[in-house]
Amino acid sequence: MTTPTRNIAIVGAGAMGAMYAAHFARAGFDIRFVANGQRATRLEGGIRVNNESIDIPVVRTDAPLDWVADLVIFAVKDCHLETAVTEALPVITDETIVLSVLNGLDSEARIAALLGNTATVLLCIALAMDAERLGDEVRFRQAGKLVFGEARNDEPTSQVLAVQEALTTAGLAWETPVDMMGAMWWKFMVNVGINQASAILDAPYGAFQAAGHPRDFMMALIDEVMAVAQAEGIALGTEELERWNEVLAGQPAEGRTSMHQDVLAGRPTEVSLFGGQVVALGKKHGIATPVSQSVVWILDR
Numbered sequence: 001m002t003t004p005t006r007n008i009a010i011v012g013a014g015a016m017g018a019m020y021a022a023h024f025a026r027a028g029f030d031i032r033f034v035a036n037g038q039r040a041t042r043l044e045g046g047i048r049v050n051n052e053s054i055d056i057p058v059v060r061t062d063a064p065l066d067w068v069a070d071l072v073i074f075a076v077k078d079c080h081l082e083t084a085v086t087e088a089l090p091v092i093t094d095e096t097i098v099l100s101v102l103n104g105l106d107s108e109a110r111i112a113a114l115l116g117n118t119a120t121v122l123l124c125i126a127l128a129m130d131a132e133r134l135g136d137e138v139r140f141r142q143a144g145k146l147v148f149g150e151a152r153n154d155e156p157t158s159q160v161l162a163v164q165e166a167l168t169t170a171g172l173a174w175e176t177p178v179d180m181m182g183a184m185w186w187k188f189m190v191n192v193g194i195n196q197a198s199a200i201l202d203a204p205y206g207a208f209q210a211a212g213h214p215r216d217f218m219m220a221l222i223d224e225v226m227a228v229a230q231a232e233g234i235a236l237g238t239e240e241l242e243r244w245n246e247v248l249a250g251q252p253a254e255g256r257t258s259m260h261q262d263v264l265a266g267r268p269t270e271v272s273l274f275g276g277q278v279v280a281l282g283k284k285h286g287i288a289t290p291v292s293q294s295v296v297w298i299l300d301r
Helices: 017-025 036-045 078-091 108-117 158-169 180-201 211-232 238-247 258-265 275-285 289-301
Strands: 007-011 030-032 047-049 052-054 071-074 095-099 123-127 131-133 137-139 145-151 171-176
Touching: 007 017, 007 078, 017 030, 017 047, 017 052, 017 131, 017 137, 017 211, 030 078, 047 258, 071 078, 078 108, 095 108, 095 158, 123 180, 145 158, 145 180, 158 171, 180 211, 180 238, 180 275, 180 289, 211 275, 211 289, 275 289
Parallel strands: 007 030, 007 071, 047 137, 071 095, 145 171
Antiparallel strands: 047 052, 123 145, 131 137
């Protein structure tokens, strides 16, 4: 029997955080944002998601509180992760379950280290959502799917089952694969390819759905991920590419990746998590990664 997951904290109220918060709020969960300072003040006015105003309480952890979370979802940019974990500490107990929807391969390990191995930190990736912040409002057409679990899920743990139940109640699609590490690397491959290519070319998903130079650029980046993955003992091949093609074909042609949105908004990108990590792994294994290195030179400025 799983323990009910009712108290849910979202750390990060950007496009993804607001989208997930709206789902949990509509389903009747005790959903709260965790924030301090000016961010908390801004959030206390509520959020707007798909033309609907939603009032979600804000937990200020720099003041005394009497509320703790059953589930914490980190939805911040990588550069803000350490601060976010520190702010969230007061609502986290040994019984709390943690999900990170950050990109990259190592956010869960970093969170676990910062928490001192308190709480259960599950592996997680977010797929096929198209949430976007437009001014003071977040809009999305598809919420996508959360893929999460332990590194291996031959038999899901009680914590995994509890999150599955919460997501189902909130109307959020989910999947728990047996090999979660393989799923993490698949998402990394996808991000390295489509996020970086779209950011550099200022191109929406549609530019990569048919043959042409944009798609060739994306595939060159993916080829380098597959090479370093093999050296790391991770098999990425034809099956994984076919799966990505199916997901890509289902994306709205005019939709934009998160990194493309960052470039358009003048925000720092996560190129260090993508191209930077491919370059580092290439050096580790003596594998040339010229396309990823060029991307780092272009975007890391």
